[in-house]
Amino acid sequence: MASQKLYAGAKLREIRNRVSLTQKEFAQKLGISLPYLNQMENNNRPVSTTVVLALAQEFGVDVTELSTGDSERIVSDLREALADPVLAETEVPLADLRLSASNAPMLAHAFLKLHHAYRQTHERLASLDEALGRQDVKMQPSPWDEVRDFFHYCDNYIDAVDHAAENFAVQAQDHGGVQNAAIRALTHIGVTVKMVDQEVLRNYDPATKTLSLSNRSAAETQAFQLLLQVALLQRNSLLEATLDLARFQSDSARNIAKIGLANYFAGAAMMPYAAFLKAAQDLRHDLELLGRQFGASIEQIAHRLSTLQRPGKKGVPFFFVRVDQAGTITKRHSATRLQFARFGGACPLWNVHRAFETPGHFLRQLAETPDGVRYFSLARDISKSGGHYGAPVRRYAIALGCEIKHADQLVYADNMDVTSAAAYQPIGISCRICERPNCHQRSVPPLERKLTIHENTRGVLPYEVS
Structure with a gap:
């Protein structure tokens, strides 16, 4: 298989600004010409192996930074924002979104903030009894959304x-x-x-x-x-x-x-970083064994595993999510290419929703997203007692997963046929941006596709997705 070219112009600019060097000084440190650096920073050329090695030697840069930036998160967020009904007639090619995320990430973030402000205003206007007469309403993102995005983009x-x-x-x-x-x-x-x-x-x-x-x-x-x-x-x-x-x-x-x-x-x-990372690797990420060793709950262990992204000492890049019984995402993070819906629920085909049906058991799933990326997903219900008889019990389900190339490092993936295409469940992010035309669990039509209504025919869905 041919190796994929690495375009990381925005990351190069970020590193150069971090060390406070001009383009000319930075090019000299990397041992390349100024025009060549300029072309790489503008994504007109891929980052060469020579530059990657120079970044590691001269500046101690973890080379995985170049390929694990915010681009995938930004692209996912942009797609969801552009699927808003107000923008449904604006079809932006995926290639353009990727170009914006890699070449102009700050502009993409500005667009996302603008979309957040629009949604917040729309929600306020939908509650006229609260909105009328209020003069102190400011165009600001929800505090929860702002904090969520802070941790999201800090990996x-x-x-x-x-x-x-x-x-x-x-x-x-x-x-x-x-x-x-x-x-x-x-x-x-x-x-x-x-x-x-x-x-x-x-x-x-x-x-x-x-x-x-x-x-x-x-x-x-x-x-x-x-x-x-x-x-x-x-x-x-x-x-x-x-x-x-x-x-x-x-x-x-x-x-x-x-x-x-x-x-x-x-x-x-x-769960201190170095000790926890070593134990996770030695125990092949067995949540229960790690819980006993560090005196932590299964949810705490799973959450901590999703934070092991220290430059130069990274663990397996996991996604972690917690949902309630209504399917609402209450915690989410992904160090993988899989990104969660910012609005609405998650894909109903995902095993995290079935965890409530099998309390006390781990559910394993091989899943494939519409972009062709395959994942291993582990799900389990989590019950939190109120501490006395009659107290309400809080019930959640958590999911922890990674791309299938890391599955051999997880004890839970043992004896699963990861090579069989038929073993993978087709899942998406959310229905309105999912491209699958024939999903039997689709709740709403995809906003980026045209629909055909057949008056005399009724399939699984009441419409046909083009």
Whole structure:
């Protein structure tokens, strides 16, 4: 098979700006001519092997950065935005979207922000009883969307926070583990830690410097909440510096992101990067064995696996998603080419939706997306007890997966016939941007295709997709 040419102009410009060099200086460092660099930065020429090696030697660049940028995410997001009914008559070729994502990523991001603003305005106008008379409405993205996109485009990996959490975990080895180290760290700054019979998982009173944890929650949840409080109190300056760099548009988004970063610290401290990566590789990503080794839940383990994207020390690029019983995506991240729908539910053919039918069991699936990329997907239901009789039980399902080329590193993929085309379930992203013409589970027509209605014939669908 012929090797695919690598066009990474935007990434080259990003690296050059990162090291504060002019094009002429950068070209000299790479040992190439200025015109040649200019052509590569504008994607008129592919990045040569000589340049790839020079980037690694001169600047310590992880060469996988060149091929695992934001392009696939941007293309997926652009396709979904352009499938909006208001733009349904505007047919933009996929090649143009890829060109925009690689050559003008900031322009693509600007378009996506504009589309977010349009959708938000449209939703406000649909609720006239709330919108009428309000003069303080500003054209800003939803805080949740803004924070979600922040982690999405950071590859769900925050380097400074991850390293800080790993250092905390290493030092905790001398203090009986991270949970004891967390209590010790909080006690050192005058915080009293109490186990209380309460509904809320964690409550901190700044006035009395008392941290109350629910004794109804699981041990891994208690450890997580302790470490989260350590992040908020002892690593506050690090969190604030990271938030300053993110430049959120509202205080609400910044506050939500701060909790997200504290959560990130807690997970990274429970599962420190180097030790966790090695264990994941040694145990072939067995979630239950990893959970016992690191004192974490299956969901925590799966989520952490999706963050192992440290430059130079990357793990298997996973996608991770959590859905509720209505099919709503409540957590999502993908370090793969598979991107999740930003609006609406996920593909109903995906095994994550069937996990609710088989509680306590892992479901395995070989799946293929319309672009021909094949994946291994692992799904399981997750139940979270309220802690006492009569308390509501929260039920979710999670899915963890990777491209099929990495499946041999997962114990769950053993004995599956990954070479048989018939073994792969055809799945999509969402119905309105899925190109499959004959899907029996299609809920709405694809907006990029023409429909034919046959008055005298009724198939699986009431229309035929061209």
